[in-house]
Amino acid sequence: MVGALVGAVLVAAGLVSGHVAFAVVGGAMLIATGARTYVGWLARRRASSSGTAER
Numbered sequence: 110m111v112g113a114l115v116g117a118v119l120v121a122a123g124l125v126s127g128h129v130a131f132a133v134v135g136g137a138m139l140i141a142t143g144a145r146t147y148v149g150w151l152a153r154r155r156a157s158s159s160g161t162a163e164r
Contacts, residue, residue: 112142 122128156163 112138116142 116138129146
């Protein structure tokens, strides 16, 4: 979650200041954070649907 926030701040700073590098790095952080979140969600969903998750 912190990575997404930092990434969003870097993208905004890069767009406002005109520094493309900040925007690129921030965008990469947002993409990486989103990918980790999706993979974790997918793993939890598969575990619960296959019945391996203990309740």
